[in-house]
Amino acid sequence: xxRALKKYWPIFLLPTVIAFMIGFLIPFIEGLYLSFCQFTxxxxxxxxxISNYIKAFTTDSQFATSFWFTFRFAICSVISINVLAFxxxxxxxxxxxxxxxxxxxxxxxxxxxxxxLGYIWQILINCVLSIVGKPLLALNSVAGFWGLIIxxxxxxxxxxxxxxxxxxxxxxxxxxEASKIDGATDLQTLFKIKIPMVMPTITICMFLTLTNSFxxxxxxxxxxxxDPNHTTEMLALNIYNTYYARAGMQWKGMGQAKAVVFFLIxxxxxxxxxxxxxxxxxxx
Amino acid sequence: xxxKNTFLNIIFAILVAIVAVIYMYPxxxxxxxxxxxxxxxxxxxxxxxxxxxxxxxxxxxxxxITKQGFLQSFFYSVFITVTSLIAILIxxxxxxxxxxxxxxxxxxxxxxxxxFSMVVPFQMVMFTLAQTADTLKLNTPYNIxxxxxxxxxxxxxxMFAGFMKSVPIxxxxxxxxxxxxxxxxxxxxxxxxxxxxxxxxxxLEAMWLWNDYLLPTLxxxxxxxxxxxxxxxxxxxxxGKVEMGPMMASIVLTxxxxxxxxxxxxxxxxxxxxxxxxxx
Numbered sequence: 001x002x003r004a005l006k007k008y009w010p011i012f013l014l015p016t017v018i019a020f021m022i023g024f025l026i027p028f029i030e031g032l033y034l035s036f037c038q039f040t041x042x043x044x045x046x047x048x049x050i051s052n053y054i055k056a057f058t059t060d061s062q063f064a065t066s067f068w069f070t071f072r073f074a075i076c077s078v079i080s081i082n083v084l085a086f087x088x089x090x091x092x093x094x095x096x097x098x099x100x101x102x103x104x105x106x107x108x109x110x111x112x113x114x115x116x117l118g119y120i121w122q123i124l125i126n127c128v129l130s131i132v133g134k135p136l137l138a139l140n141s142v143a144g145f146w147g148l149i150i151x152x153x154x155x156x157x158x159x160x161x162x163x164x165x166x167x168x169x170x171x172x173x174x175x176x177e178a179s180k181i182d183g184a185t186d187l188q189t190l191f192k193i194k195i196p197m198v199m200p201t202i203t204i205c206m207f208l209t210l211t212n213s214f215x216x217x218x219x220x221x222x223x224x225x226x227d228p229n230h231t232t233e234m235l236a237l238n239i240y241n242t243y244y245a246r247a248g249m250q251w252k253g254m255g256q257a258k259a260v261v262f263f264l265i266x267x268x269x270x271x272x273x274x275x276x277x278x279x280x281x282x283x284x
Numbered sequence: 285x286x287x288k289n290t291f292l293n294i295i296f297a298i299l300v301a302i303v304a305v306i307y308m309y310p311x312x313x314x315x316x317x318x319x320x321x322x323x324x325x326x327x328x329x330x331x332x333x334x335x336x337x338x339x340x341x342x343x344x345x346x347x348x349i350t351k352q353g354f355l356q357s358f359f360y361s362v363f364i365t366v367t368s369l370i371a372i373l374i375x376x377x378x379x380x381x382x383x384x385x386x387x388x389x390x391x392x393x394x395x396x397x398x399x400f401s402m403v404v405p406f407q408m409v410m411f412t413l414a415q416t417a418d419t420l421k422l423n424t425p426y427n428i429x430x431x432x433x434x435x436x437x438x439x440x441x442x443m444f445a446g447f448m449k450s451v452p453i454x455x456x457x458x459x460x461x462x463x464x465x466x467x468x469x470x471x472x473x474x475x476x477x478x479x480x481x482x483x484x485x486x487x488l489e490a491m492w493l494w495n496d497y498l499l500p501t502l503x504x505x506x507x508x509x510x511x512x513x514x515x516x517x518x519x520x521x522x523x524g525k526v527e528m529g530p531m532m533a534s535i536v537l538t539x540x541x542x543x544x545x546x547x548x549x550x551x552x553x554x555x556x557x558x559x560x561x562x563x564x
Contacts, residue, residue: 005385005466012466016379016437017394019371022420023434024401027412034412042415097293098300104550105304110557111542113495115513116535119520120310127330154310162558215405218497222517239407240498256411263408270403 035256038249052257055250062230063258066238073145073234074213077152081209082202085157089164090190103165107158118222121151125223137224144224144232151219156212160205167201168194200277207273214266235262311539318344318532325528344533354534357515360425364500364511365493368432372440372489373482375433380444381470385453395445401438406498409435414502425509428500432493440485443559447481448474487556494542512538 005012030042035052039045056063088106092099109117125147126136137144171194179189195202217236220226226233226241233241239262242255305312317325320338332338348354383391413431417423422430451474459469475482497513504511510518516534519526546553 002386004460005382008466009382009386012378012382012470013394015371015375016433016441019375019430019434020398020401020437021434022416022422023413023431023436024404024409024438025397027409027416028401028404030412030416031409042412096296098297102300102304104546104554105307107554108308108543108546111491111546111553112539113497113513115495115497115517116538119516119531120314120535123330124310124313154307159558162554166558217407218495218513221497222520236405236407240410243411252411259405259408259410263405266405267403 031256032260034253035260036253037256038253040249040252048253052253053261056254056257056261060242060254062233063238063242065230066233066235069145069232070214070234073148073216074210076149077156077213078206078209080149081153081156081160082205084153085160085205086164086202088157089161089168090194092161093165093168103158103162105158106161109155110159112155114216114218115222117151117155118219121147121154122223125150138227141228141231144227147223148216148220148232151223152213152216155219156209160209163201163205163208164198167198171197203273203276207269207276211266211269214269314532314535314539318529318536320344320529322527322529325532340529344529345537347527348530348533348537352515352519352530352534353510354512354515354537357510357512358537360509361494361511361513364425364428364432365490367426368429368436368493369486369490371429371433372436373486376437376440376485377444377475377478377482378470379437380441380448381474383441384445384448385456395441398438398441401435402442406435410498410502413499417503423503423505425504425511428503431499431503435499436489436492440489443485443488444478444481447478451477483552484556484559487553488559491557 034042034045036047036049037045038048038052092103092106112120122137125143129136129140129143134140134143137147175193175197176189179193184192215236216234217240220232220234220237221240224232226237230238230241235258239255239258242251242258313330316334317330319334319340319342321340323338379394383395413435417428417431422428455473455477456469459473460466464472495513496511497517500509500511501514501517504514506514506518512534516531516538519531519534
């Protein structure tokens with residue numbers, strides 16, 4: 001059977017592999033190389049060593065600002081999304097009428113694209129801000145920060161909630177009943193039985209929200225666009241702006257160097273996740 | 285326990301409805317405002333319901349469709365999503381089948397490359413990808429699916445391969461003995477078994493394709509071709525006053541198809557979209 005299938009490799013393998021080379025592999029390797037070059041197009045690249053990386057961290061102070069902003073944003077959004085999603089999941093695992101309807105409602109914002117979401121919330125937040133007499137999003141970096149958090153929560157809570165519900169439902173009923181018979185209060189059951197039992201799910205959700213927050217681009221572009229004065233610019237948007245919003249020989253190389261740093265951070269997070277979830281498996 | 289007070293039940297139903305309306309408020313707000321005149325959409329009146337004076341029916345929708353090129357964008361978005369989706373589902377399931385059934389160095393290298401590509405953020409490849417697409421003339425809505433197949437292959441192959449491992453090989457062997465060639469075996473035997481995974485992968489990839497903004501912006505010529513997310517961002521970015529009414533109508537028209545599909549296929553969509561997370 002294997003031999004027969006092997007002969008068919010051009011049909012089975014080739015279309016995907018060729019497209020994969022065009023759509024990922026070649027651009028990735030080229031991108032890695034270009035981060036060590038000065039260029040404006042792929043054809044006029046000149047090798048200049050690691051100076052792009054040095055410049056990204058020294059001459060462009062905006063990169064550090066974006067870094068710090070993304071870091072704060074990621075921490076706040078990971079905590080708020082997971083806490084809220086877990087509470088809602090606890091509520092919706094109770095049996096009552098309308099429970100499935102609410103699940104569907106909470107999940108819905110997940111289906112709307114980042115650009116549209118950002119725009120909807122920009123209108124809403126700007127209206128609220130002007131009614132309470134505060135500066136609008138374009139001039140208000142604090143509102144921009146919290147606006148992004150609210151937007152992310154609104155979009156992601158439903159998704160994480162579904163994963164938490166699946167986790168909570170897999171906790172065996174016998175354990176919960178046993179704890180009740182032993183006289184545990186609801187809170188004790190929650191912290192001593194349910195949360196330890198769904199720990200693997202919590203790990204998954206934490207990392208999902210973490211990578212989502214780190215890679216956030218569409219929502220950032222649509223809601224604040226980095227305004228005012230790049231203070232709400234996250235890493236992905238900063239890289240984009242370095243590439244496309246600036247003229248001059250030095251910027252594109254620097255943008256690519258930033259992209260490599262960004263890529264390394266995301267890889268690091270993924271490896272941490274892999275390791276943590278493997279450790280979890282061993283314990284069970 | 286079973287016999288609950290009807291009064292309490294009604295109160296509870298109202299509570300559920302209120303929570304739902306509050307959560308959906310941003311979308312409801314856009315919907316209400318899309319029926320208002322331009323002058324009635326300002327910061328102070330945006331929260332008001334349309335009244336006899338400000339209600340203008342479907343005029344905003346007509347403007348959005350006739351003057352702002354919404355229909356064209358809708359066509360491009362549908363076309364790109366459908367062609368890319370078909371390409372991804374067929375090519376990636378075949379590729380995943382091959383690399384799970386043929387155990388060789390090449391297979392495992394390919395598998396790890398696909399998994400690796402899932403983790404890489406788009407910003408890493410955006411510039412070089414756009415240039416590659418330009419050189420190969422893959423920069424129209426009619427052939428951008430090649431790029432999407434390449435960039436979307438990672439997730440699809442990973443998910444198909446994960447499921448393929450649990451499909452018993454005996455059925456395929458029986459088919460081969462009965463005289464099927466590998467192509468027939470794949471399309472007549474394996475593909476039907478894969479159906480649930482195809483639905484999940486299809487939904488996951490379709491949501492991504494439909495909502496994707498940055499890739500088409502960089503690859504397509506924005507003056508000629510705009511997908512829906514590009515259209516919305518383009519109108520906001522253009523200088524001068526943005527007409528709010530038609531903008532709101534465009535948003536409603538963008539969200540509406542998603543909501544309609546969601547109402548009918550809710551179960552599959554939630555399952556499909558979360559399946560990637562639990563496995564990954």
